[in-house]
Amino acid sequence: MRTAEIITEKLTQAFAPASLRVVDESHQHEGHAGHRPGGQTHFRVYIVSPAFQGKSRIERHRMINAALANELQGGIHALAIHASAPGEE
Numbered sequence: 001m002r003t004a005e006i007i008t009e010k011l012t013q014a015f016a017p018a019s020l021r022v023v024d025e026s027h028q029h030e031g032h033a034g035h036r037p038g039g040q041t042h043f044r045v046y047i048v049s050p051a052f053q054g055k056s057r058i059e060r061h062r063m064i065n066a067a068l069a070n071e072l073q074g075g076i077h078a079l080a081i082h083a084s085a086p087g088e089e
């Protein structure tokens with residue numbers, strides 16, 4: 001399973017998002033720190049979930065980082081997060 005699919009699956013299970021988009025940006029980082037042949041190292045996540053209602057930006061990021069802890073330790077070099085609650089987009 002590709003890393004983007006794992007991220008999608010884990011975030012869907014954890015947050016039941018109204019919308020979720022995971023973008024693999026690894027190709028933009030060739031030659032930079034953390035890039036590996038074959039990519040799957042740099043990602044951007046756009047997620048809208050009721051779970052983020054009333055949470056600060058830092059709390060939202062911590063929630064996502066906790067849900068993806070294994071992936072962040074094992075192969076993801078960079079994760080850009082755009083997290084909002086419904087109605088904030």
